[in-house]
Amino acid sequence: MQTLAALCVLALLALLAGWLTQWLVLKVFRHMRETLKTEWAEVLMHDKVLRRLAKAVPSLIIQFGIMGVPYLQPRWTTLITNVASAFTLYHLARALCDLLNAMSQAHGRNAQRKAEQTHSIKSYIQLGKLLICSFAAVLIVATLLNRSPLLLLSGLGAMSAVLMLVFKDTILSFVAGVQLSGNDMLRVGDWIEMPQVGADGFVVDIALNTVKVQNFDKTITTIPTWKLMSESFKNWRGMFEAGGRRIRRSLSIDAHTIHLLSKEERTALSSIELLRNYWDEKTGLRAVDDAKPGTIDHSSGHLIAPDQVSNLAAFKAYAYAYLLAHPRIHQGPGMFLLARTLEPSPHGVPLELYCYTNTTIWVEYESVQGEIFDHLIGMLPRFGLKLYQRSSDYGMHYPVPVSAKPQV
Template sequence: MTHLKDYFIDLFQQLNFSASWAEITSISIMLIALFILAILAQIITRAILIKVIHRLLEKTKTEWDDFLIKRKVFSALAHLSSAFIIYKMYDFSGVVFISIILNGLVRIYFVIIFTLALVRTANAVNDIYQTTPYAATRPIKGYVQLVQILIIFLATIFVISILINKSPLGLFAGLGAMAAVLLLVFKDSILGFVASIQLSANNMLKPGDWIEMPSHRADGTVIDISLTTVKVQNWDKTITTIPTYALVSESFNNWAGMEESGGRRIKRSISIDMKSVRFADQPLLEKLSHFHLLKDYIAQKEKEISDFNQKLQLAEGDIYNGRRQTNLGIFRYYLQAYLKQNPNIHQEMTFLVRHLQPTEKGIPLEIYVFSKDQRWANYEGIQADIFDHILAIIPEFGLRVYQNPSGNDITEFIHHQAQQHTD
């Protein structure tokens, strides 16, 4: 570079340039030539070396090198050719100022290249991990982001040390005084890191889980877990972003247990008008005996009741001291038998047809079973079919569903009263 500079100075002086202008012009040309040479080196590296590396890696059977290509790790390293050329040729003898500036710039350039390559490599590591079976339950994206933050932080320290021409060790020694400021700046990252460790260690959450968190208006599938946030795609297709540490400090429902159990709970009740509950007389028993699901039950129950009443030696026609079947009791058994033969109901999980506490709105009869199909639309269809049948069959047992009177009920009542008065 020194000989080349002297050559240009002599050349321009022969062209009647002054000594100062000859030196400035020669240095400018050499700087332009240096940067052009660096750019050409990078272009050649990308065009030849990178393409060769990519073709070789694409032919391998392993997948991890494909992720390095996808994340452009080698493209970042291609800048090294330009950096080495500038580093080897920056020394302009006698021009200390330019040499110092080029020295600093090329060192910063090296830091940026390695930082970019390491950050992209970290992303490739996460992609490689996603192909393993552990990724479904133990995501590491939060840890990868933490490593990337540390890499960028260290790179920033090195750049600052180059700019002020101080040792990076001295800057690290002075970080103790900045600890409080750093804790404040990186508060969310630190909290998110600790929370992500707890979520992963306790297997509390993983991508694909259905969670419900009313405090953050989240009800949907987890699509991403990062260092500071968890993204949930709600059922209305909106995206809710929740701070990672909020999932540890607050409560949320994770429906993964339901999905893994093999069943989905149906827990719904229907209110029976208590005034319609009565003893089953003979005509009703004969009518219900035609039901395939009730024929054997009614016959067996009637025999059991008859034997019991005979032991009490009750007088004929005594309906108050003996046992009798009720229309609600028969209906409850009918629902049990109906659900037992339903192929969509899980028979090995909790199975209940029960009464709840009577209220001013009647006596709730609750269905507490599990459907085999966990898919939302199918689950709702199974549940709807069951209660469609209940509402349609319940009058056959002499029962009525409790329902608050509507305007149509009042109109019919007035019309009925008016007709009776006319008669």
């Protein structure tokens, strides 16, 4: 009866001490946390961490108070002590895991306040929790069996081959995660393309084993972390950091409409303000009509060049000047801007525009690109040019064979 009464009193004291400790710890440390108002204080004095530490107090009281219970057999004392120690280890391991979770939450809040793309520490948090849980499990089992943890660890060493096979993906993913983070190859918020796995969107989560990508159709693609190191992927972060998005698109000019400009056509095009510098550079265009090519223009000192300016060259100069004057075209360092003709093909003569917009937002980028090409397409007839159309080859430029004409 004395033993049973002592056990009941000990259990009641343990429960009462646990409740009192939790109330006191939460009250005191909350006040300290509000006074300090630092990130480390919020992490170390998180409510979940404090509650989990308070839950370890009853098992500690039982663990050390069981020695004072009268007439209790040694084997029961050892059993109760081992069970109480196991509970203490369990709650301490859970407290460490909650501490890691609090660190992850604080890191996430800090990233949101800065409103910038940041490195993800979720993989490290998960690895830390895995190590803590594994180590705690070994200690708990050793405590319940009343054996040294080294014996269990030596047995696990013999099972290393099996453990390597079971945790193969975890080990590979952890190494890949360290390399991705250390080399700054991937962040949460990066837009990546990985066609081989169907990923094209923004990274929303980087975990120990997987990386989640939200595609533009709002689907989620889950990629093993190690796959990002073994295979290639495209990261668009550099575009956002540079502040410019590239436009590289061609206009296919109908080759039949390309010709040398006549005097009347040059006079008509000279009224275009964007072409004034271009005409000034063409010294041959300022020569008198009866001057012969190869002579010197004494008013300017330039050599009079042959009159060989085509409407395509004039339009190319206009397109370049239009891009230079456009307010949404980025002209900073490294932002190339050019208009060039590519090799003629059976589909016309490509006139390629290469430039960068001063916005990286998709909708605005498409609007600027559409505005530029709508304007240039509308200006083609003024230069006597037309876009290539496959049906126009036969319907406009080539006569219909007599045998193909319908009979009247």
